[in-house]
Amino acid sequence: MNNFSVTNLRVNYRRNPLGIDDYKPRLSWEIISEKRGFIQSAYQIEVATEKGFQSEATWDSGIITTEQNIHIEYSGPTLKSRTRYYFRVRVWDNQETASDWSDPSFWETAFLTPTEELKANWLTAAPRLNAADQDKCDYLRTEFNIPGKVVSARAYATSLGLYRLFVNGMPADDTLFNPGWTSYNKRLQYQTYDVTSLIQQGVNAIGCMVGNGWYKGYLAWEGDKEFFGSRRSVMIQIHITLDDGSESVIMTDGSWRVSTGPLLMSELYHGEYYDARLERAGWALPGFAADDWEKVVVHAVPESVLVAQENEPARVTEIIKPDTVIITPQGDTVIDMGQNMVGWVRFSVTAEAGTVITLEHAEVLDRDGNFYTGNLRSAKQTVTYICRGGEEESYEPYFSFQGFRYVKVTGVSRDQLTNQFSGHVIHTDLEMTGSFRCSDELVNQLQQNIIWGQRGNFLDIPTDCPQRDERLGWTGDAQVFIRTSAYNMNVVPFFEKWLKDLAADQETDGRVPHVIPDIPAAGYGSSAWGDAAVICPWTLYQCYGDTRVLETQYASMKAWVEYMRRQGDNEYLWNTGFHFGDWLGLDAKENSYTGSTPKDLIATAFFAHSTDLLAKTASTLNNTEDEKEYRNLHKKILSAFRTEFVTPSGRVASPTQTAYVLALMFDLLEEKDRPRVAKMLAEHIEENGIHLTTGFVGTPYLNLVLSRFGYTDLAYKLLLQTEYPSWLFSVVQGATTIWEHWDGIKQDGSFWSDNMNSYNHYAYGAIGDWLYQVVGGIDLKKPGYKEILIRPQISEHLSWAEASYNSIHGNISVSWKKFNEVSVEMLVTIPANTLAEVIVPVSQYTEIRENGVQLDQVIGVAQVKPMESGCSFNIGSGSYRFTFPI
Template identity: 60%
Template sequence: MGLHVYDMRCEYRRNPLGLDDRKPRISWKLSSGARGLMQTAYRIQVAAESRFDHPIWDTGIVSSDHSVLVPYEGAELASRTRYYYRVRVWDNAERESEWSETAYWETALLDSEDWKASWIAPDREDEELPEEIDYLRKEFRSRETLTSARIYATALGVYKLYVNGQPADDAVLTPGWTSYRKRLQYQTFDVTELIQEENNAIGVMLGNGWYAGDLGWMDGRRFYGNRRALLLQLHLTYEDGSEEIVRSDESWTSGSGALRMSELYHGEVYDARLEQDDWHRPGFSARGWRSVRLTNELHGTLVAQQGEPVRIIQQLEPASIFTTPRGEVVLDIGQNLVGWMRFKIESDAGKTIIVRHAEVLDADGNFHTANLRTAKQTIHYICKGGGEETYEPIFSFQGFRYVHVEGLTAEEAAGRFTACVLHTDMEHTGAFRSSDPLLNQLQSNIVWGQKGNFLEVPTDCPQRDERLGWTGDAQAFVRTAAYNFNVAPFFAKWLKDLAADQRPDGGVPHVVPDLPFCGYDSSAWSDAAVIVPWTMYLCYGDKRLLETQYESMRSWVEFIRAQGSDEYLWNTGFHFGDWLALDGPGDQVAGATTKELIATAFYAYSTGLLAEAAEALGKSDDLRTYANLRTKIGEAFRREFVTPSGRVACPTQTAYALALMFDLLEEKDRPRTAQMLADHIRESGEQLTTGFIGTPYLCHVLTRFGYNDLAYRLALRREYPSWLYSVTQGATTIWEHWDGIKQDGSFWKDEMNSFNHYAFGAIGDWLYRVVAGIDTDPSGPGYKKIVIKPQIGEGLTEAEAVYQSLYGEIRSAWLLETGDRMQVVVKVPPNTTAEVWLPNAEPESIRESGLTIERVEGILTVDSIETDVRLVIGSGTYLFKFDRVSN
């Protein structure tokens, strides 16, 4: 039962390289066999050497239960320096831990003056950006006593970095996608092991990426700039403390090679006959290569990479190879995914292998690409001959399940192709399962949809000519996203781009990073400026993120307030409405719910969240201002959209759900409105009709107001329209449309019909929070105070969720046994408490591991609340068994 400190983190990451945060935050976890473990004090030491002989920060013993995101408060940090840290703690049993394992973080370039390199670009007479990719190189020498080598690099475009022929790391599509004119990320590479004595070479491939390639379905090409460029500096540090810097300057050379074209949407053309095998190694004869020139191409402030980059996360072998009725050789990966195909070829020089990618087959079983619109998603590989050749894309990614191969027979293609799955390398934190296999597949589809669309930014879809950071999709899905993966660094970076692209009047783009042709300021979309940072605060307790985004949040609410002639209503401007709802007339994609009702409802919601943020940050004046504003908006909503008798004037599922979810009705009118919602659903044959706006809240509202069994029936419904309909049709990700593929195999439409579109996957939040019952108490955000309240419904006999919080693992699992017996397993991590609700429990029957609850260690309080028993418990794993009382 010893007390241990483990899983040391700095800014959510283990031993991060290249932070530019001057006060990085430290987190740790505790372990002990004892129940009810709470930290009572901690001590942190930080030093520039691993022995801690001369700490630069020693907190001494601090009486505190804080163990998550504790900010460094020591001496000013220096650039390019590794800092070691360790922690020891004391607990409520008066035990003292040993020092934790030593962890570290390493700073990047903290001041702009630290940059000694110059931006360089290939020196071309023709200003038109060529299709072929740029190759840049530089040779240098290193002495024998090298102790450290770091490269700091970024690009206008995307880049791949090599040192002596080896990739500098396993990241892809660096430097990622930010609002380039305002913020440009750079990466830090530890290349110490790649440097050799004497002669060395750096090689860099430069592609268009998001910077200079196609963006969106309109004229987004060259949106940020029309010149690819590189900024790089290498610091070589020797045993005597001396240092040499190799930097991008006019001494570099540039050329071209085998990669003749690469676009994110369209794929690549690679002519292996043009390979120059040693172009990134020392001694290469760069005959015919050009000089480079210095460039002052417009770019934003340089910022260190905040979270993890995009990487190859998984590799999948094709499930089958077949020939379609049209004679196409097709690989079925068995999973709709985002990434690329790696393949091995052995053929004659000049032979072209064409690899196309698609999500679905048509009703006849043929390869279907019409829903890609102008995105080609095609790889052309021209063989060099002379043996086996291996290729995978470098600066392109595809959304696909099916792969059409031209140039090989099915027999020749067998065993030669592997699917590489790409996404931002987020830590997987959540898992959900139940007794229903189709519901489990739905959860898998939700996770795969998130993986495919959380690639640098939260995209709407990963396959067609769009792939943009739509704010509406992000805010609808953000709570689900935070269960499945640790998305705090991912959204912290994206929210900084949102604030950077926010207009002076507070207006917010529909996509972030901003593409102007996508528009601005729709309700529910632009409300991401408030909803996402507040959700990050709830899920991670990250007050700094809330502080960083607060002015953006406030500006958005003030923008709405300034619209129209009534500061308490939002009845002007463009709004998407309940996008892809099923209750609109004809092909109306906005649904039947009044757009002004939706806009005013979200105005109230965002204003209320802003008031809560002000309270969390100690902004008492703003708290009063926005709490009062929220009250006034609620009154205006009722005047405008609720009849004098208390009926919502727009009788749609979404209107009812928003009015109830956002507490916009008088208390006395809420039960009747919930009844109307339930009646509306029943009268439609227990079918949902909601779109992007109403769907995330529908089941939550039903559960909250006593219609949990109806919520379960909606969630478990197999027939169209439902979440499980697509599962019965073989979907492996979430569809954009409830009926993307109809029962006869035909498609809803071609031009806007993504089969990897996560918005409707927001039901995952309800699965975690209601079915399994894991939630966080807003008074103890980040799961410092946990709520475990599973709510049982018809159709399931068991369910379980596991969530890896910043404090440790949280688990909630329930099983309906024979008769009226039930068991609930709960795991609560150290340094937290949990409020556990045992549903419909007979108090006298409750046993925990065979003991009556008054004898159980770790149980702090017991209450009966209506039909449930509520316990407050400390850390540990508990097994409760009890008799259920019928309602």
């Protein structure tokens, strides 16, 4: 009898995805075993078009002898469009015992050849309704008859702009902000909806609202709009299968009608203006009289490539009730949600017709307690609602989101505010995979701030901030935070989609735009920003063990390195062009955003780092010629860096924390010089009163470097510092997300400049990487956590800590707790089909016990050996309880 099972089947990281266009989807699963040290010896996959697997399988992999249980490409007959494929898995252990078949999971294809199969027309409103100065959103509709009982129905839809699809008056599903933000003129997503339960025999109606969104609306800080196009439009194709086997296809064509409605303005930055008196009841229901609606305009198909939805969609993921209602010193009525969040407010009110209700949104109050919107710049973040009157009426926005904690409300009596207003948290619906807690509640709040910063800024793309007139996919912010983000959430589909747009928007010379999707006003080609082209794919490969992202992005990665190589008059130094440098570094000169670390040092450091990662990528992909080329290039960059930026005695010529950190993190120094430079970094921090001076470039690596070179105690002190500048300074100030500036709110309560002062900006949240790796002790030895490193660095500054990470192989957890300052209990869980090396700070293994048994006598423990920093041993899967003296 077996004691293990197969569970959590996934396709391209997702559970039961609906509407994918991948000919070779990647299949993964987890194994649950009661036995320690479980290793899979073989697997078998069956794929069928029937859930019960009664008929012949579409594909039977046969018994494949391997430990691999992740990213196994479907290798059966060519997949068909609009087809659901069920699959199940069984595995064998090393005793040749087989598991039962897993419960079946599925994936469903969309259009595998969309240019041939998507026949629907693109519809737009008449020019007078779709003009540049026309703020009103479009409402489109049609009716159709279904002659029989519906067995299944799928709607496929997309738009230029944002759209909301309704079937017989009901939303097609709960997803928001479709079709998402891509480089629209090159890549445009379409969505798949299961509308089987919404379509009925007889007359049906389809309604669709379309707003400006990212496509046509205002973007960036110069007040410009229509970066991608000037005409909102929509395409919908619905396939309906009846019980007699026949199929009806409904699609957008010239018979559809269009009008305006109550949504008079919707902009991502500015909010919405909705006049409920203009509502047309039943406009998306059968039988609605639309004789006065205009005919749609059929226009040419966009040139962009249509792709099925690649990322998880955006949804409302949490609803928050107001914390308090306050009256400010200036007399404003303000709701405090208690949390800086991203999304919108839903409200229900009873008021007379024509009553104007306004909701203004802000992140903070000023030091006098008044409502503050200065940091929003030109973004209005205002929702205006005009009541239709009569019975209770409710509203929430359609195509705009706000970044806020505080909501100034006018037009509503105070007695309606608390129970009838709620904050709806919206972001890309990514699976939470990580957690971290410790004995210091300020650090726990910091971790929550990191999570909320990621939730708020992972809305279809990784944005810098969610509130002001920006909200762009800054490449530098994304690359410094991606490792932390991958602990917190399953981010692969999210970044795979974004990286494809990076490659699409990359210039022919290899330059990478500062923001993705590209907004020309932002610019191109800065070190540490453009390096996202290399760092992000490599990080995803490390965290998830999937070479597909490297294969997909390889040309882009190589183009960026070659671009850097061509800059300046020295092939191995990057000392020309524009660079952000150590953005917002605290050692900046007066009135400068950039720290004092030389920009050419930073640029050359990242040139070396990306070249090193490219060589490793080439090796991973078995591209031996490129591997040799880029390893040789890397050596020459190192030599040039040392000649230019390191003294003959081994000192980094620029004595800044960021210069030291990059030189050490990227292994730019000779081995013999590294301990000395690490000591100089530590002394610099101590001489600054245990304070950092780093900006966006240096901060993510600071504590990692300190721990790597034996200064973990100092890293803990930096973490726990509450005085400015520090991670906990903002926490002490009451922050619930990560700030853009170390002193976004100064010690006297005043603000940093309105020009650039976000209170939800995740870059400095990259300290989360160190929390998981060093404090929690969870790191990887091999890509995808097939081999795991468990090495918590226990500190006198904390009495306990616990971390967990749900890897693609399963859950990894570590917790440690000190007892009476003399001993430590450490609980470790390792998922099936993986191995782990555990390192504890005890030199004699005889002092280590597992459930009371001496280590060398424990089943599942192997290769016990002393090392300079303690004792190392290997364990297989299972749960363990270790105790050892401090």
